[in-house]
Amino acid sequence: MTTIEWNQEQALALKLFVVMTRSLESVKRNVEHDIRSHGLNPTEFAVIELLYNKGDQPVQKIGEKVLIASSSITYVVDKLEKRGYTQRKPCPNDRRITFVSITEEGRSFMDEIFPSHVEAIESIMEGLDSEEKEQAIDLLKKLGKSTKL
Template structure:
């Protein structure tokens, strides 16, 4: 293969990788969303609850960057979860300018029920790969993500 053919092949391969990654992510995301919708929550609500459930009380201002949603949407999502009595706002004892999102007893009970089922669903969704393939894929995707971030 000469230089031009090699470069063309690399570009075609890069485009194919992008399309395959995008389609795979969409298929996985669709299945995950179907699983979460069964609980009466949307993906964003579940992501916020899961973060607070796994990591403890979180500053509302920081939730958006941790669950990859716009900070302008966080207040709306927290309001909805508060109305469902799954989250409550708690003032930070160290800094009155900061408000934390905290699970209510109902929120904790819900996540105690939902999260194990969700973990099992995720395992089933990605069962197309064995553990060694999953570990390799994680390494490769991290490498690709860090490279793209640093461009």
């Protein structure tokens, strides 16, 4: 055990960090539960959702948006491909680039599960009313924008 005094602002910053972490852990646990009920893990879902909602993407773009390393994208896309949900398409202009594209099978899978996924998120966020959600969005956006890395 250690007793060290922090100033007010440090205590507040630490508390915010802990609360953000715990709160998002809870939310993610609930969202993940919904996703796994559809037979995907969160990363697989994030990738296929990106392709479903934003169209074909080069491997690297996927990595940037889902925030995982390109070597992991290769792994995840391989798994989605084995299920028949995605396919790779070479870029005609730049042969270094491989697009990843959702298949018809992947699309109809998402057509089937995505609406209930959105409902699940709506329900998970029910603890805040509309105004509170907007406040939280504004505060978190402001915080996110202010960070260095």
